Amino acid sequence: MSTDATAAIVHTLRERFGDKLYCEQPTLTGMPVLWVRREAIVEVLADLRRLSEPFEMLYDLTAVDERMRSHRDGLPAADFSVVYQLLSVSGNRDIMLKVALDERDLSLPTVISVYPNANWYEREVWDMFGIDFAGHPNLRRILMPPTWNGHPLRKDHHARATEFDPYTLTVEGQDKEQDALRFVPEDWGMQRERDGAEFMFLNLGPNHPSAHGAFRVVLQLDGEEVIDCVPDIGYHHRGAEKMGERQSWHSFIPYTDRIDYTGGVMNNLPYVLAVEKLAGIQVTDRAATVRVMMAELFRITSHLLFLGTYLQDLGAMSPVFFTFTDRQKAYHVIEAITGFRMHPAWFRIGGLMQDLPQGWDRIMQEFVNWMPARLKEYERTMMENSLVRDRTRHIAAFDTQNAFDWGITGPNLRATGCDFDLRKKRPYSGYENFDFEVPLGSNGDAFDRGQLRIEEMRQSLRIIQQCIDHMPAGDFKADHPLTTPPPRERMLEHIETLITHFLQVSWGPVLPANESLQMVEATKGINSYYLTSDGSTMSYRTRIRTPSFPNLQQIPALMRGGFVPDLVAHLGSIDFVMADVDR
């Protein structure tokens, strides 16, 4: 990321838009953060998209309820702010724009005309904060049930279920809820018939074997052909962002594991890195290397799960038995090191929960030795299989530009041939010290997305091998007062140290007021945590940007004119989990 070029962009923007830009906010996000006047936002975004190295992608769009925030020195007055984060793949840089809003006038223009993927993000902001986007074609709830009252991420909305009367479901309530979930084609501007022939509307989900969890997509069918479809999400909304506002910095870690629940400690990584930026902690080489090793191991287990279910969706029943056998071997190693299988919550602010156990290298080596032959077999029996090829080649294919338009990152972006992997482009946690390649596809179809992940597992094995061979010695935790939990040895010096220790363990560390952000190349694409600290033991706002959300929004654009079996092949090839969509 060249900071000079970024500064030049900010400079040109200032010249162009003058007082339409309020100010630049200093943060720890690693990108310029500009406050823009509401009237100018569409224009500024359109301008940034037209640069010679354009910001091709609307990476994230979210909002913050600023009403309770105390450390706002130098920022424009705002009750709510809407945040636009753009990513330039060609320039490898980011920029963040914010718009201040008054409580009495919570409205701003939609930016769908500039970035089509703003559609779902704006719906989410409406659902969670009640902010209106003028000109949005379908501003309705996306995560909460249609019958819900209130906007959960507002500071005055309750957080806990137990603050309410216990949930009950009556016969009448059941009928009402089911009725509210009924799909009405007219609401989505769909025709019920064409040339006298009626379309069939088919509900795929919210519980369907190929929907990979609680996900629903309503298909408008003419025979087997998909005329149009409407994905419907929110059946897996666990309120993780609100949860971040009431857990201490430390006790939120286990919630991150459950975001991309096949990714395990991979999820801890962006969160602890973002917190460490706020705290100013530099972790030891050993901690950084162990983190990379475990994250890559989880990338392999996640990709193995993908491979098994992807092939199963194509009708091949046995591969899932093989890949789960491999996963079992990986879990043997994971459990020996972290003490848990799926959700170890093993990373800590400033390091790890504990050091590697004796003998870890032997079992890890066994796993690394086991895998290559298996991968070869999967390739030979499945990816060279003509049925698999026929079902996936040129199916649901999209090009790099389309991926940018919809905010697609990770393996699905690289399957289109775009070489953008954060581990190479913006190395974090010491990835610059490793020798590995970034596999690329060329057709961006369902086949490439599968094949690419097999290759990615090989590269992950390479990284793990380097970790085994060159694991640095040293401490597994940084020597810093905000490291959590704090070192016990320090506790017993005198009463002061005891009190500090006690407070830090019971209330958690207090982090300085600021904003930070960390992206990582997670199993399914770019995952990031955007944290706002108000100088307290808890986060003021935790924004979790997940890679699966954009993939689902893209589905109608790809599937129009396709066939139902193609949709199933595509769903299998995306690699999404609903927790990573709805959070």
Place this chain on the structure above:
Amino acid sequence: MAYTLTRADDAAAQQSDRYPLGERQRVDDPMKQQVHRSVFTGKLEEVLNSAVNWGRKNSLWPYNFGLSCCYVEMTTAFTAPHDISRFGAEVIRASPRQADFMVVAGTCFVKMAPVIQQLYDQMLEPKWVISMGSCANSGGMYDIYSVVQGVDKFLPVDVYVPGCPPRPEAFLQGLQLLQDSIQEERRPLSWVVGDQGVYRAEMPSQREKHRDQRIQATELRTPDSV
């Protein structure tokens, strides 16, 4: 052994009735009363009942239904290393109408609850429910606006499997506990003969059953070596 008697009468449900529907009461072993009536038919019924129950418990067809992370561990139990077919429960059905039991594996969301209820209603009797994982048991670590604090707020649950997520082995144990309880059940053998209620045995608490043995453990394995 004490039993819970359920008389299901969904057709007569009022609009304001809460799920789970049906009237429940605690009763004594239904066989005992009948044995007093006639020793011969009593014995015959007992033999028939246990034969039918034996058949039911060893060919349980699970409903392919998953909500979140726990479902991954549930599917792990279906694959080769854990091999659920050892317990006769490998025939996963994608339609609720063909399934015998539903595993609520994962978080029960407010938006999903009416859907879960609908799917449960579509399953045919006899049917059972396993609640897998802390979320389904009680809401778990998600005491948050969008999560129902336990699926038993509206579904009748037969077995609770603790864990976040439970290991596949724990799920398999839950399945075996369900089988044990099915063996003790009394259901009408015909729709014309005898009492039409469903008698479920009240099974002993596992925590109490194993407590003595568990507190014997004084040394835990060190995490410092593999």
